[in-house]
Amino acid sequence: MVGSLVFVFIFLFSLTSYLSLRRGKREPQRRAKLPPGSMGWPFIGETLQLYSQDPNVFFASKQKRYGEIFKTHILGCPCVMLASPEAAHFVLVTQSRLFKPTYPKSKERLIGPSALFYHQGDYHLRLRKLVKGSLSLNAIRNLVSHIETAADSALDSWDGGRVINTFQEMKKFSFEVGILAIVGHLKDHYKEELKKNYCILDKGYNSFPTNIPGTPYKKALLARKRLSQILSDIIRERKENGLVEKDLLGCLLNSKNEKGEALTDDKIADNIIGVLFAAQDTTASALTWIVKYLHDNPKLLEAVKAEQKAIHKLNEGGKQPLSWSQTRKMPVTTKVILESLRMASIISFTFREAVADVEYKGYLIPKGWKVMPLFRNIHHNPEFFPDPQKFDPSRFEVAPKPNTFTPFGSGVHSCPGNELAKLEMLVMTHHLVSKFRWEVIGSENGIQYGPFPIPQQGLPARFWKEFTSRKESRVPTHSRF
Numbered sequence: 001m002v003g004s005l006v007f008v009f010i011f012l013f014s015l016t017s018y019l020s021l022r023r024g025k026r027e028p029q030r031r032a033k034l035p036p037g038s039m040g041w042p043f044i045g046e047t048l049q050l051y052s053q054d055p056n057v058f059f060a061s062k063q064k065r066y067g068e069i070f071k072t073h074i075l076g077c078p079c080v081m082l083a084s085p086e087a088a089h090f091v092l093v094t095q096s097r098l099f100k101p102t103y104p105k106s107k108e109r110l111i112g113p114s115a116l117f118y119h120q121g122d123y124h125l126r127l128r129k130l131v132k133g134s135l136s137l138n139a140i141r142n143l144v145s146h147i148e149t150a151a152d153s154a155l156d157s158w159d160g161g162r163v164i165n166t167f168q169e170m171k172k173f174s175f176e177v178g179i180l181a182i183v184g185h186l187k188d189h190y191k192e193e194l195k196k197n198y199c200i201l202d203k204g205y206n207s208f209p210t211n212i213p214g215t216p217y218k219k220a221l222l223a224r225k226r227l228s229q230i231l232s233d234i235i236r237e238r239k240e241n242g243l244v245e246k247d248l249l250g251c252l253l254n255s256k257n258e259k260g261e262a263l264t265d266d267k268i269a270d271n272i273i274g275v276l277f278a279a280q281d282t283t284a285s286a287l288t289w290i291v292k293y294l295h296d297n298p299k300l301l302e303a304v305k306a307e308q309k310a311i312h313k314l315n316e317g318g319k320q321p322l323s324w325s326q327t328r329k330m331p332v333t334t335k336v337i338l339e340s341l342r343m344a345s346i347i348s349f350t351f352r353e354a355v356a357d358v359e360y361k362g363y364l365i366p367k368g369w370k371v372m373p374l375f376r377n378i379h380h381n382p383e384f385f386p387d388p389q390k391f392d393p394s395r396f397e398v399a400p401k402p403n404t405f406t407p408f409g410s411g412v413h414s415c416p417g418n419e420l421a422k423l424e425m426l427v428m429t430h431h432l433v434s435k436f437r438w439e440v441i442g443s444e445n446g447i448q449y450g451p452f453p454i455p456q457q458g459l460p461a462r463f464w465k466e467f468t469s470r471k472e473s474r475v476p477t478h479s480r481f
Contacts, residue, residue, distance in 0.1 A: 032359045032362060032363055032364035033362070033363060033364060034071055034363065034364055034366075035066070035069045035070050035071045035080055035363045035365075036066040036067065036069075036070055036071070037062065037066050037070035037071035037072050037081075038071075038072065039071065039072065039073040039078065040072065040073050043076075044076075045072065045073025045074055045075075045076070045078075046058075046072050046073055046074055047073075047074045047075055047076075050074050054447065055348065055449070056348070056376055056380075056447075059081065059083070059349075059374055059376070059377055060377060060380075062081065063081075063083045063374075063377055068082070068083040068084040068087065069081070069082055069083070069084070069087060069360070069361065069363055077369075077370045078366075078369045078370070079369060079370040079371070079372055080363075080365050080369055080370070080371050080372070081372050081374055082371065082372065082373045082374060083374045083377040083378060083381075084378070085378055085384070085401070085402070085403035085404045086403070087360065087361075087373065088373035088374075088375070088378065088403065088406070088410065089403045089410065089411075090360060091352055091371055091373055092350075092352075092373060092409070092410040092411035092413070092414075093410055093411040093412075095358070096411050096412055096413075097120075097355075098354060098355055098356055098358050099352035099353065099354055099355065099358075099371055100120055100352065100353050100355050101117055101118060101119075101120070101351070101352060101353075101413060102351050102352060102353040102370065103117075103118060103351070104209070106209030106217070107205065109221065109224070110201055110204070110205055110220055110221065110224050111270065111273055111274050111277055112224075112266070112269060112270025112271070112273055112274060113270065114266065114267040114270035114271065115270045115271055115273070115274030116128055116131060116271055116274060117274060117278070117413060124412070125412070126255070126257065127271060128412065128416055130248070130251045130252060130255055131248060131251075131271070131275060131416045131417070132416035133251060134181070134246070134247060134248040134250075134251040135181060135248070135416055135417045135419065135420045136419065137419050139246060140181065140419060140420050140423055141324040143177075143180065143181060143420075143423070144321070144322055144323065144324050144327060144423070144427065145321045145322070146177075146180050147177055147180070147423065147424060147427045147428075148321060148322050148427055148431070150173055150176040150177055150180070151173065151427050151428045151430075151431045151432075152431060153176075154169060154170075154172065154173040154176075154428075155431055155432065155435065155436060155463070157169075158436075158463040159436075159463060159464060159465050160463075160464070161462045161463075161464055162462065163441055163460050163461070163462055164460070164461060164462070164463070165457070165458035165459070165460060166288045166291055166455075166458055166459035166460070166461050167284055167285065167288040167454045167455070167458035167459060168458055170283075170284035170285075170287040170288050170428075171280055171281065171284040173284070173287075173424075173428065174279065174280045174281075174283040174284045174287070174424060175195065175198070175276075175280050177279075177283075177420070177424050178275075178276045178279045178280055179191060179194065179276070180247075181247060181248065181417075181420055182247060182248040182249060182272055182275055182276055183234060183247060183248070183249045183272065184245050184247040184249065184250075186234070190230060190233070190234055193226070193230050194227065194230055194231075197223040197224075197226045197227045197230065198223070198227065198273075198276065200219050200220055200222075200223035201220045201223045201224055201227065201273075202220075202277075202280075202281075203216055203219075203220065204216040204217045204218075204219055204220025204221075204223070205220060205277075206451055207220070224273075227269070227273060228266065228269045231265070231268070231269040231272060231273075232265050232269065234249070235249070235253065235265050235268060238250075238253065239253070248271075248272065248275060249268070249272060252268045252271060252272070253268065275417065278415065278417070279417050279420070279421065281452050282346050282347065282415075282421070282452060283421045283424055283425070285344065285346045285452045285453065285454050286337075286340060286341060286344065286346055286421070286425060287424070287425055287428055287429075288454055288455060288458065288459050289340045289343070289344040289346075289454075289455065290336065290337065290340045290425065290429060291432070291438070291440075291459060291461065292440070292455050292459055293336070293339075293340050293343065293391050294336070294433070295438070295440050295461075296391070297391055300336065300391075300393065301433065303332050304332055304333050304336055304429065304433050305433045305434070306332075307330060307331075307332045307333055308330070308333065308429070308430045308433050308434040309433075309434050311326050311330075311430065311434070312430075312434040312435075314326075318434075318435070322427060322430060327423060327426045327427065327430075330426055330430070332393070333426060333429050333430070334396075334422075334426070335393035335394065335396045335397070336393045336429075337422060337425050337426070337429070338393065338396045338405075338407075339391060339392065339393040339395065339396060340391075341407035342379045342385065342405060342407065343379075343391055344453055345375055345376035345379045345380070345407070345453070346407065346452050346453065347375055347407065347408070347409060347415075347452075348374070348375060348376040348453065349372045349373060349374045349375055349376065350372065350373055350375070350409060350413075351370055351371075351372060352370070352371040352372070352373075353368065353369070353370055353371065354366065354367050354368065354369050354371055355367065373410075375406055375407070375409075378403075378404055378406070379404075379405065379407075381404075384400065384401055384404040384405075385400075385404075408421075435465060435466060436463050436464065436465055436466060437463075437464055437466055438461050438462060438463045438464070439461065439462050440459060440460070440461045441460040441461060441462065442456075442457070442460060
């Protein structure tokens with residue numbers, strides 16, 4: 001049950017947003033009508049309905065009733081929801097200039113106002129080119145052995161049969177890889193300070209945004225200041241040593257605009273923290289779902305094991321490192337990853353805001369309204385993916401129809417680090433299935449959000465190296481591999 005404080009917060013937030021919207025509201029043009037749908041109660045709209053049930057059920061029921069374009073009112077904002085590939089492509093690609101990214105100011109304060117995903121125009125294009133270039137296929141191919149080391153270290157720490165929170169452990173792994181790709185090999189004290197303060201920021205990101213001392217949000221703001229200082233020290237040291245690296249930090253430091261101006265340290269810090277934030281939870285969530293889906297599909301697990309153990313054998317039982325070319329030749333595992341991304345839909349939707357009155361298929365999207373392409377609804381549409389609730393990697397033997405599969409978003413604001421994320425998943429899966437067996441604790445199949453979807457309780461599980469013996473656990477377990 002949603003707590004009373006949450007209801008009070010939702011009401012006050014919605015009331016404030018509603019009154020602000022009313023002050024700047026103008027009459028919509030008469031040439032087009034608003035999409036069908038319900039705006040719910042005054043002030044609070046349908047926010048309580050959304051948060052009192054699975055968001056996917058909420059959106060799916062709306063689509064079933066009103067079609068692929070419908071309106072609602074959540075978190076104080078009138079919204080138009082889009083559940084068709086064509087509509088999502090219209091907003092994110094062909095007419096992206098008419099829809100700007102939008103985030104709460106409380107979130108911007110924690111990440112940094114200069115982070116690329118808060119912007120449009122020339123600044124965004126410049127930063128996106130830098131980020132995408134530093135995380136391109138050519139750039140990350142040299143990271144395979146380092147990602148292997150991180151995966152081995154993570155898995156070794158899980159060995160022995162103690163119950164772990166799979167999601168939290170995957171977050172530690174993805175943080176290590178993120179740091180490696182973004183700022184390279186750091187001194188231990190820098191890495192520990194980054195990790196400690198980033199963890200505080202992460203915990204406060206989705207908390208109630210208040211400046212009261214001792215609250216998670218206030219702690220997160222203080223941690224954000226410390227992160228800026230740590231990064232400033234790293235930047236100063238790299239400049240003093242005259243190091244020219246090809247990681248993201250190196251790309252940002254060496255960049256100059258058409259006037260010959262370099263990025264300020266604050267802008268560099270905002271973008272480093274932004275990329276790290278965007279990369280960690282999403283990749284960790286996807287990896288956690290991969291563990292669960294393999295757990296739930298024993299025959300499929302055996303097929304993935306056979307593929308990865310063949311590579312493991314070629315590498316003399318792990319004595320030789322995994323090569324870049326080997327990661328490009330994992331067809332079974334790759335299809336499992338793609339199907340996991342479709343089923344879980346880590347990025348279930350995205351927020352945009354109309355910067356002008358926009359007409360689409362006879363419907364009006366008024367200026368200032370939020371627009372939400374619903375990726376999950378598209379990924380679970382039986383028209384594009386037959387029997388969508390069934391985990392079936394073979395569906396990716398044929399490429400999906402255009403714009404129907406967008407696990408990393410679409411258009412100029414799609415994830416620039418998607419190739420790094422997929423490489424992480426391939427390397428971790430290789431080491432997991434070729435060296436370990438595991439059992440998932442409990443039998444819950446629900447989903448929780450924080451904000452990305454993860455299995456209930458982060459998927460508690462026990463892991464053992466295959467060549468080690470173990471005593472039977474006293475805790476009831478399910479599906480051992």
